[in-house]
Amino acid sequence: MAFEELLERAGGMGLFQVLQVATLLLPTIFTPFHMLLENFSAAIPDHRCWTHMLDNGSETSANLTYEALLAVSIPPGPDQQPHPCRRFRQPQWQLLDPNTTAANWSEAATEPCVDGWVYDHSTFTATVVTKWNLVCDSQGLKPMGQSIYMAGILVGSFIWGLLSYRLGRKPMLSWCCLQVAVAGTGTTFAPNFLIYCGLRFLSAFGLAGIILVLSTLIAEWTTTRRRAVTMMILGCTYSTGQMAVAGLAFILRDWQDLQLATSMPLLAFSLVSWSVRFGASSRRWLPESARWLIITGQPDRALQELKKVARINGHKEARKTLTIEVLMSSMKEEAVSARAHTSVLDLIRMPALRRRICTMLVVKSAELASGFCCPGERMLWNQPDLPHHLQDRALPHSTADDRRRLLAVSRPPGGNDGPPDQDGPPGPALAASAVLRYHPCGFQPGSPALPPRDPGSSTS
Incomplete structure (x- = not known):
């Protein structure tokens, strides 16, 4: 617990940790926004084929209702609603006869939606699906786009941990927020679905970095005794973001507006993390992890960060007790172990x-x-x-x-x-x-005994 002792000398858990967590709640609450965004931005509205009779105002008959024109233009689908992907080649006027049987229309020639689709805009004014017509024969592209996004999360989970160890927690967090903001904003201007998927991959790649680096930065500035509470606050904030994204999607019905609203706050945070000064300090906020600075051979910078934290926490005597000698003696063993060669296999060598x-x-x-x-x-x-x-x-x-x-x-x-x-x-x-x-299926302490595997046998 060498670094734990240094944190205690800097005031333990104090005002600095409270302000740090409060500052980092902004990217935390917007993380699930991007994870769940396509549930709304790529929603599939009701749709049907475009037809001249229904959608060309000059050809609309004033003597027939919309429902009648729809019946003679669009065949019914499996659920007896207008078929979303087929239309009649020619109007089937015989279908207006109440005595018409199913055979009168089932044998009629139909064709795909060669002139495009008409979408229901009552729920969403525009989505990714309506922009690039990801329906019918192209409906497989929508889940492919989400799979590409999750691939970005997977790749980022491997990369950002290594980069944050080599280049630092703070610059990687700021860069990830900037990358997610720029890539997310860029998707609204994507000229085609391929570029949209590429930008979504970059957004997911950066989002994985936010999740990993942010929690690491907070944990390294938090005492062991309070770390679980801090992580719980982050988890609750994440859950709040999951609930808030539905409300935001209810307000912003256009996918481009929704994408911008979830991306721009991360751009603001990226700038704030570099430019806002904290108190009278000449150093910029957010401070780098002092623990990382020590194990990477930068004790002078680490001492400056620790003294700044001590000053914010009101621990004035830290100016005398926190010295390079104290820092190096406390972290000597940890610094030596950090320089040792390690690999992933070391995770399974220790029982x-x-x-x-x-x-x-x-x-x-x-x-x-x-x-x-x-x-x-x-x-x-x-x-x-x-x-x-x-x-x-x-x-x-x-x-x-x-x-x-x-x-x-x-x-x-x-x-x-x-x-x-x-x-x-x-x-x-x-x-x-x-x-x-706490299993959502309802396993509680004192619950009844498990039923037998075979409902006809007795409980063993």
Whole structure:
């Protein structure tokens, strides 16, 4: 805990940490905006083929209603609504006869929407789908665009950790915010869908850096005792952003306006992080991580940052107690270990670290699985045509299977069969117990025993 001692000398948790977290909440709250943006900016509105009779005002018949013209121009789809991707080659006037049977129109010649589509603008005035007509034969391009975005997140997750270690936390955070802002703004002016996808990839690439570097910068300026609370505040802010994006999309119905509204604040933060002076200090805000400065051989800069933090925290005696000698003696062992050659394989060579990583993987996998499995179970539960006896069996047993899997991976080799929070060593069992307790499918302490795998057998 060498650096922990230096933080305590600089005032521990004080005004500086409060202001730092408050400042970094801005990029935190806008991170989920970009993650969830395409749920609204790329929404698929109701649509149909463009037809001369319906959409060319000079050819509209004054003697027929819109519904009648629609019936003779557009064939019904599988749901008996106007087909979104086909139209009649010629108006089928016989369909206006109430005695017409299905055979009278099913044999009529149809064609694709060669003249384009007409979209329903009652919910969104414009989306990515309506701009580039990502419907019918081109509907596969929309999920491809989102896959490219997630690929940017994946690549950025590997790259930005290395760059922030070599170049610093602060410049990488500012650069990532600038990259997301510029790429996000650029998507509104993209001339085609290919360039749009490329800019979305760059935006996602930078967004991964914001997520990684921001949390690292905060953690390195926070004492161990308060770190969990600080990370919880960031998590709550992220969740607030997830809720706020729907409200913003409700106000801004045009995808370009929505894209600009979520990108420009990050541009402002990028500029603020470099140009705004904090108090009477000649250094600029945000300060670099003092821990990173020490382990990369910049103790003079680290000392300046620590003294500035101590001054903001009202720890005046730090001017005397914080010296280069104290700093180097406190961080000597950590600086030596930081210069040692390491690799990814070191993560699995140490038993304690390997156990923690495996536990984190299990917990994260359970979290992701719950997000995918539970909506399907709720859909199953809400099916009106499903017999009640199947509803009563399907949902409890599907959630029970999830619970069994988590219990299985949480038990140490040779462990007992009881709940993970009762017997056996802590660690994976305790973590899995916490996942079960807060699992969205409703696993609570004191819940009934698991039903048998075979509904007809007895509980073992």
